[in-house]
Amino acid sequence: MRVSLPLCAGLLGLALPLLTQAGAQSATPHTAAANAAVLQQLDFTDRRAFEAAQRGFIASLPEGVIKDAEGRTAWSTAAYAFLQAEQAPDTVNPSLWRQAQLNSIHGLFRVTDGIYQIRGMDLSNMTIVEGDSGLIIIDPLLTPATARAGLELYRQHRPDKPVLAVIYTHSHADHFAGVKGVTSQAEVDAGKVQIIAPEGFLEHAVSENVIAGNAMLRRASYMYGTRLPIDPHGHVDTGLGKGVSAGPRTLIAPTEVISANGVRRIDGVDIDFYLAPGSEAPAEMMMYFPAQRVFNTAEVTSQHLHNIYTLRGAEIRDASLWSRYIDEVLEFYGERSDILIAQHHWPVWDNAEVRHYLAVQRDLYKYIHDQSVRLMNHGYRPGEIAEQLQLPPSLAGEWSARDYYGTLRHNARAIYQKYLGWYDANPANLNPLPPVESARRTLDYMGGMDALLQRARADFERGEYRWVASVMSQAVFAEPDNQAARELAAAALEQLGYQAESGPWRDVYLSGALELRSGSPAPAELDAGNQDLLQAMSTGMIFDLLAVRLNGPRAAGKQIVLNWQFTDSNEQIRSNLQNATLTWLPDRRAESADASLQLTRATLNDILLRRMSFPQAIQQGLLRIDGDQARLFELLGLLDEFPASFPLIEPLR
Template sequence: MPIKKKLINQLIFFLISLFTIIVCDLFKCSFALGSEIINQNDKSSKEPSKHTIALYEKYRKELPFADKRDYEEAKRGFIAAPKFKQVRSDKGHLIWDMESYSFLLNHKQYPSIHPSLQRQAELNMAYGLYEVIPKKIYQVRGFDISNITFIKSKTGWIVFDPLISSEMSKLALNLVNQNLGTFPIKAVIYSHSHGDHFGGIHGIVSEEDVNSGKIQIIAPKGFMEEAISENVYAGNAMNRRLYYQYGILLPRNPYGHVDQAIGKNLSTGTMGLIPPTVSIKKDYETMEIDGVKMIFQNTPGTEAPSEMNTYFPDMKAFWAAENITSTIHNIYTLRGALVRDALKWSKHINDSLYHFGKNSEVMFSSHSWPRWGNERIQEVMRAQRDTYANLNNSVLHLANKGVTINEIHNIYKLPTILQKQWAAHSYHGSEGHNSRAVINRYLGYWDSNPATLIPLSPNESAPLYVEMMGGSEKIIAKAIKLNDEGKYMHSIEILNKLVFAEPNHQRAKELLADVFEQIGYQKESTSLRNSFLAGAYELRHGIPKGNTPKSFGPKMVSAMSTELWLDYIGIRLGLNLPENIHFSINLFTPDNGEKFAIEFSNATLTNIKGFHAEKPDLAVTINRSDLENVMLYKTNLKSLEKERKVKIKGNRKVFEQLISMITEFNSSYEILPGTS
């Protein structure tokens, strides 16, 4: 093969591979979850201790279990359920499985589930088609972690948030058609930039209908950038951490995964994205589609960087997106994401209350169940508004009195009046990690003690602790005593040191797993329960293996900006790179007029948009559309060469150097030692 063709082949192969890796990382990070539930009858789980059971009895006395309104609202408007409870892909892997949670319908109080969390898990068992407003608003719930909503317009449907995967959104639409009649979809609204609110778009509409203008897709400002970028840069780490927060491969039983706070779990089918045709840019913007009047409220910086609520004035109905659901959300999400702003979140809810809440007769959202009646709506809005505000204000009050990030989670408590309201409970977030997030947002991770400013790594400090505590046998004996006393956090403090110092100490790992498990049982938050139970599982069995389907759509690739792609190349470069190499590349994509100067210097890759180097080592000209077609296998290199759509000028060895520096990320790295 001529050297020119060989090098062009290497370039295109590199681009295809890199984009594929990026997209796979992005969606395994967020939504490509284990397709089969492993070890459903895992025998290693232990029974709850007497201390855990005693804690449950305390909660049953203190919490407002007599308030059954949520149960009534979750059942209200039920029309029909599908005949199936499991959904498989064409290749046979499990996409959705409500059947695995059937134990929650047994009317039994499980001693291994926090009673408040079991209540939430039961409420999230709603499955099927529901009427929100007769002949006007309907929802399909229990087909994914999110709801899909259908607004009846003059001649068709306006759809809000088409779930994660196209298989599930298609089945939801079929259920609607079977029970309400078949009508065309006139518009789709993406409430925000998380994949469970747009990923199933191809199951309900076609790109042709959107591109022709037959169907509008409406989203808040900044949607495309946020939909792609949030999970890319740290995607591999997020993928690994996701197993802990979401417990994606935990057994589904009373000792394992029982709920995900805002829904049962995440579907694992085919995910895609059709870019919006309309962007809502103002704080408040009114629009009428096929006879339905809507007022959009942009709420950036709340549950998502790009998010909006919607009010239907003619129906007195308020759509709260994911800003108001049945739980207090994450200010810091444990899988990893930018820390959110609790005060801004509270203020946006307050804006919603004063603009729309005082006139609304129904409030519904992309998760959980609706609330009916103006008094009830205002009660829930105020409860969540005040919870986020109290979190922000009280934590900063304590911080200004010297309480640090390493103390706040043991001090901050929600006021008792809010603890008595179910809408103020943190099933998705938790007071503990959210309070630390507030301090981190304003003051960062350092507690201002110089001793913690440059801490030893755990594998360096642990042996010192073990030595000073008199060795492993004394630690084991002390941990057993602490466990017997129910002092689980104290037990973790010493067992964690032993496991890091001696990763192959099986007895230490078993004891630490037992402690993690009891703490997991005791937690009301699904994020905390799943994290502790996932840690216990790995200590007992090692890092789990499960099918992780690559559920991404071709339009996700085209939605990724070139700048984002170039930034990610810089992240994927290995460490200890040659410091004596310097090169520059000019990249030009004529069809969209973008140009970039890419420079490797000081063992670091950088890029700048809108500039070209004066004397580049290499210059590459390729249309962005042609590059996408190659990445999506719609064309091949030979065709592009014949059509002269790729131009390369300069030192081709630059490509070889760049390719040689790219590293592969492995999402099976150890979090707890001795588990790989």
């Protein structure tokens, strides 16, 4: 029995990029010219962000490498040494190069008295607040190895105080999954450490991407460029940070939930919590430190345009509500904040700069929302809105509004989808042919593969890479083994990647090119680091996950009713297979069930983690079945195994 359980934000199991980009080409003259033009469009003489990012620097990692307990590399800043070159190569958009250089500034930084940050040592920041007798850790990074290394770096330069509280700002894994690098479940259970999170945190941390997790995880490998080399022809930056650390993800459930705005005193430190649910994350909160006049926006603001829709796939975020939260922060805290920090990127210093920055971020999300809806109501379709929407000069010239992570184009499409969905109201698009059949017929209309390749090569020479990528995608879907088609498609995607200002767009394009040339990755195995997440899932979530694995056509005509009793959690669940659909109800027991199962939730966890099988649990006396046990195995035999590395750039075969 196998189950895919990504933690959050599509980050589970993503390793550091290590492969070589086989067959990578240089930038064409068209790409070199496009990237050179960026230097004329933006003010690269403005070095204020570099000054802000370096201010308060104390120390960095001596070797730039973090090893986990088994000696494996969890993080390496040394891999990005090539970014020390002042001028971007032709294969990287100069604007993205600048952001990548800023994100490479790493180590321990002093924000102000009593507040420090670990930056550039994982995808996110870890903020350390000094209390009267101990430390308050805000967002312990993505993996225990990086969190532990960050805390050790802090303790080399500050008093060695114990961790007394950990605060999760929101429900994305890079803000909680390193928690066991700074504390332990035993310390929390003993009451030595508080775990504080916003209302809804645990539910969203374990459920946001579980049901569609296998698909999201595969797509995330493109978004974060996890198979790309770290070099000027491959991955250079995510925009949000350098990349994701490698290793297990951990979770300790909150001991205190923040359900209303207001001040809490933690170890002598007053923290004014401000909730922002439904903004950048379903459960999120910001916080103000009145004694230091410091506001922490968590991930509600960042030094770029964020994702209203994330390329790994997720529910659309509410850009209008997001903007309103920022407006409220500006209104209620703007005049009282001398420093603004966040859980990504570098601080904003000085009250006037704080207020200006908040106004830019507020208006950025509201402008995209309002203007996309305006054009939508004029009848424009998603692609047409994305093509014509432009920021006003007052926003476009702000570095903190650039497309380093989210982009104007895909965020505009997201607004349309939020309100009107995928259908653009053109009847021809209501029930189109499936991709492979459409591709084959299109190829026929174009005169066959040879004619298509000849015309596409001419378009490539003219620098029409978007069009070539589109038509060659049709060619690859029609004839996936045609190497000439694959290489031309890869070449077009590669040039688009070299020109991209967005880190994820670059990684997506280059990942597609890599897989056209070298194929899809080997299937990934379920990481044992899922244990903490699995234990945090409700039993109902597990049955929901099993239900989406049911192969409906194979289950047609079958009816199987099972009673499940979990002796350690005192739960009873009735599952029912009927009409090729698996449903369940809590606190129910069917008198006419085919079989009744008695086990612990811990045993079910071990089975899901593949530490044992159902037959082994029966043999070891950990699972008791009254009734027809063959019916259980009949149900299990109807569950699909999800392929972890299904193709994205070519058809399923």
